Amino acid sequence: MTIETQEYLIDIVEQGNEKALRTTLASMASADIAEYIDENFEVYGAMALMEKMSAEQQAAVFGYLRPNNQQELARHMEVGMLAKLFRDMSSDERADVYAMLNVKLQDALMRRMAKTERDDLLMLASYEEGLVGSVMTSGYASIPLGVTVETALYRLRQSAPEKETIYQTYVVDKEHKLHGVVSLRDLITASPDDIIDDIMVRDVLTVSPDMPQSEAARIISRYDLIAIPVIDKDRLLVGMVTFDDAMDVVEEEDTDTMHRSATVGKIEGGFKDASPFTIYRSRVNWLVLLVFANIFSGAGIAHFEETIKAYGALLFFLPLLIASGGNTGAQAATLIVRGIATGDVFKSDWPRMLAKELLVSVALGVTMAISIGVIGYWRAGPDIILVVALSMLCIVLVGSLIGVLLPFVLNRFGWDPATASSPLVTTIADTSGVLIYFGIASAILDFSVVPG
Amino acid sequence: MTIETQEYLIDIVEQGNEKALRTTLASMASADIAEYIDENFEVYGAMALMEKMSAEQQAAVFGYLRPNNQQELARHMEVGMLAKLFRDMSSDERADVYAMLNVKLQDALMRRMAKTERDDLLMLASYEEGLVGSVMTSGYASIPLGVTVETALYRLRQSAPEKETIYQTYVVDKEHKLHGVVSLRDLITASPDDIIDDIMVRDVLTVSPDMPQSEAARIISRYDLIAIPVIDKDRLLVGMVTFDDAMDVVEEEDTDTMHRSATVGKIEGGFKDASPFTIYRSRVNWLVLLVFANIFSGAGIAHFEETIKAYGALLFFLPLLIASGGNTGAQAATLIVRGIATGDVFKSDWPRMLAKELLVSVALGVTMAISIGVIGYWRAGPDIILVVALSMLCIVLVGSLIGVLLPFVLNRFGWDPATASSPLVTTIADTSGVLIYFGIASAILDFSVVPG
Structure with missing residues (x-):
């Protein structure tokens, strides 16, 4: 975000003109609002600002915030509001936030969720950090084998709002086993009466949830994919990793490599926000070891x-x-x-x-x-x-x-x-x-x- | 690519069974075939292999090859074949290849191209490496202001084969000035009678062709974009940078940064293929300077x-x-x-x-x-x-x-x-x-x- 936008938002916030603030926020990108909140973080100020946004924007902005600020906000929020926020977040971000809440808050949230949502959340939150399972989302689009292009398009239109991307649709059988993939590009250029089975691509590149996330990211980058499906050992479709998550993974991994090449250990949550003690810990071992060497x-x-x-x-x-x-x-x-x-x-x-x-x-x-x-x-x-x-x-x-x-x-x-x-x-x-x-x-x- | 796939392809090539080879190639990803050709590079072998592929696959595989191998192949190819290959390549890759050919070959190719193609190529090839202009493509989809969703979808269907992505469509006026962007997702969920002007997003993030490419890549990554439009100072739409190009740019820039942080200069075309002299030149200056320091x-x-x-x-x-x-x-x-x-x-x-x-x-x-x-x-x-x-x-x-x-x-x-x-x-x-x-x-x- 440009410094001008930052300063403009600061002005508007200070003026206290609610209508102007709402209009400004609605016109801004979520990533920019999140940066503003991160840079000027204060719990009650942040919550007041979030209340001026639509539910979707709230969820998007919250997803972009730095982990420690997310945690801070979640702790101060009413459970009802947190649950509402949760519903609008993408499933992978939801699982990330869930994993860092305390047990009491986790329980309170669980009680407010529908069974399918609950199961999905528990599944995603169960994967260790660094594995594909921890970055995949269940917000993929899927259609059953045998439907026509027309039906497929109709279904996609209906479910579009809940999906992270509808540009790749996975074709599954009754057991949810993956059989192929069809792009929205192919769908709209095909004839409405075509059967999905005839136009789908059967040779699908896939990853498994317990692969290192960096491997999935390299595949996405190498083959220029918008998303890659995640399947378990029985070929059941369990999730999808999108290109934007892959970009984040590559950036994170490159940061780790660069740090390691200067004997700095892994710093969770980014260097800028890390406490002096965290930074000390990430650097001291190798330094002392090298003194002895x-x-x-x-x-x-x-x-x-x-x-x-x-x-x-x-x-x-x-x-x-x-x-x-x-x-x-x-x-x-x-x-x-x-x-x-x-x-x-x-x-x-x-x-x-x-x-x-x-x-x-x-x-x-x-x-x-x-x-x-x-x-x-x-x-x-x-x-x-x-x-x-x-x-x-x-x-x-x-x-x-x-x-x-x-x-x-x-x-x-x-x-x-x-x-x-x-x-x-x-x-x-x-x-x-x-x-x-x-x-x-x-x-x-x-x-x-x-x-x- | 797995080592098995590599070995399988080597087997098939050695057997000389043409039909099996054609089927295998058709089922493989272009990036994998390119890797095979790069790893076992030999001009005539590569050309023989390319002849077994469809025109589209030839162009895709050629685009993935290492620059020095592209150059080598282009020099040995008949101009007619090269021109055909050129037509099927994406416009940004075409410009990259064009820029490294010798003047004689450039002229021969130009004479075989239509005027619009020629102008497009010259425009793309004119940007310095490292600038947005050098990675942008002119294979974007655009529609005029005022059309209905139905018309827009019809046009997209018609032009889809020539476009790099149709998931973002740029809305332009008669002078080709950019007024907004509409995603395919929004198009297919809108009513067919809606007018584009009413559903398009007017606050479009844009970049200019003479910005550093890394800046465009960071914007794409930060805002999770599939593509970003490139406009000149009069807001005329001149190109588009896609997420996969952004990923390549980020990787390349990170490599440069890591190298520089160990006093290694820029190595064009990758470290593995660089000649000993190129590597010597990229390292010697700083080393000698540091001796004196x-x-x-x-x-x-x-x-x-x-x-x-x-x-x-x-x-x-x-x-x-x-x-x-x-x-x-x-x-x-x-x-x-x-x-x-x-x-x-x-x-x-x-x-x-x-x-x-x-x-x-x-x-x-x-x-x-x-x-x-x-x-x-x-x-x-x-x-x-x-x-x-x-x-x-x-x-x-x-x-x-x-x-x-x-x-x-x-x-x-x-x-x-x-x-x-x-x-x-x-x-x-x-x-x-x-x-x-x-x-x-x-x-x-x-x-x-x-x-x-």
Whole structure:
């Protein structure tokens, strides 16, 4: 929403002109109103604003609110009003909100619902977060086998208001087993007397409710689908995942991957609203772990204390060399991790990726060896230049290999490849860097010059 | 696609049973066939396979192929066949393919096209990559103001085969100015005699062709749209961006952001197919730049050579401290960069984010100071422990602040916040870390003990 719209709404709210407020709200998108409420959240203000909207808009706005604000509002609302709101929400959002209410409120709501609604809600709320079942909706359109196009269209018209989309209609038998799908496009271009069975598509892409939601999202994105049906192991139709939910899932998963690649754990409900303690918790474990992991680098440097004392000039190049290994490794790891996540790179591609990275890293290593050689020219003699240039080449090579291989290795052991985060790769590359640098230095310098 | 499907297709192709091949291809999704061709790419094999498909499927499969394979095929195809393929492709894909052909082929194709098609193609191909104009399609459905629902439905039925979607229809006047939008859902639930003007939505969300494509994608995702109309400055309707293109844009942008956050430049056409030279070029600049940036760390360490020689134990803790500043900074920067990219964090939020990060980083700093203190207990005396614990606290604090502020600062100067990549933050944090560590060490140790 533009800042102007925000400010305009703030003005209208402050003026207290109820009619103007109603008109303004009716003309606004639900996502924008929800953003306004989220940004200026205060329970009673939010409830007063909601009362100025139609029932449908109330439900839509409520569905867009941040989870903790939904929870706050639900707690302060009269049960009757909450039940009304519930009825107008889409079935997947309803299940999400239901799952976060306390038991007392859940019971009170249940008592106000019809049996079919209740069963539907319990079914949807029973799936663990992250699974297809938790993002699917039961607001799909379905028609029985054998009806004509005319009948199908008539039924769709009748049921349209309760459905999330009618652009895909699922064709089912008496047991609700999925037999095919027909798009509204095909329905309106077919002849009214055609039988559904003859125009429906039988090869339907489906997902199951206990699949990871990210998999469903990738299928929807890959095949450009508006929605995908969810069927259980007996091919019974249990729900549908729509493209807009898939977009949200992809965004959420990408956020998790990016955070993980900087050793930040999962933050439920978004970073902006997270409490300092939540953020602390999501970051502290890896940070402390990495402190301990760096003991190896420390021990490596300490081991070469005598060499360092004899050749003080080596210290100058230490950060340049160590950082380069880490940076090259982080580049390689990021390319592979993202490639695996988008399905561009397969698990079996590692030999090809490794071969290509070897080529690239030799070229990078040579370029960087020349760079550090040029820098070295102003700081040290030819023997030190030889040591740092050679070390740079080796460190870049080793850093790259760690960066390419670590994601595949983690994947092999069932870990998320994104755990091969830049900091982890950097830490491992650092230790190797220290050993390579001082190893090469001891070998070359101790033979050519006797330390004084 | 499952590995089974892949292998099955390979079998069928090898058997050379043409009828079986045709049936198999007809039953497969275009995206899957394209993947098969991409994975086993060979020009003549691909052309032979394409010949076994219907014209529509050929166009769809071609549209899914990787850009370099499209180019390769187009170069080897007869112009007549390419022109036929062109006619069946969606207008945005057609423009993409056209843009990468050589001038001779472009001319040959142009001569085989009707004037309106030609104008359309030239218009779409004229937009720079990354702008809305380059992803929009002219395959939208439109109807004039004033028609009845019945007429609208009749027209949609007639034109459906050429349209990318008919679920959104744009209502235009004689000059093709956009006045409203009507969904197919609303059309089929309305009465046939209703006039479009009365049922259309007038408050239409629109984008302009020279907006960044990522902005259009974020609007589509935020408002859960199937498509968004593109209008020029005179409100003339020039195209439409569909949800599936938006998904591709989001994925591509996220890939770019992730790459940039590890100092990898933009790689056109995907990482997997990129030549080693392309990958080298996308990585070398930042790496070399960072080598030079690390000179400051090196100079810092060199400056404190005497302190280090007097207190060799300090060396052991060097990597632990330096890495911690970089890691904390990378965490903070990643959270902010992703927050800005998804619209969760606004540019004006920086004071709030800074305040929260201060709280979090004090807590993280204390935890890590205790960790390094415990490690120090086994390696050094109380004075050194005091130095390293105090340094850790300061380094973590400074690292976090750099991580939070850098993205906002870059954004302020019109740079992409993702340029505040982990390696850049790490490099800056490293230099500060060296100065803080040895600064504190000199201050505390040189006063308490006289180096021997």
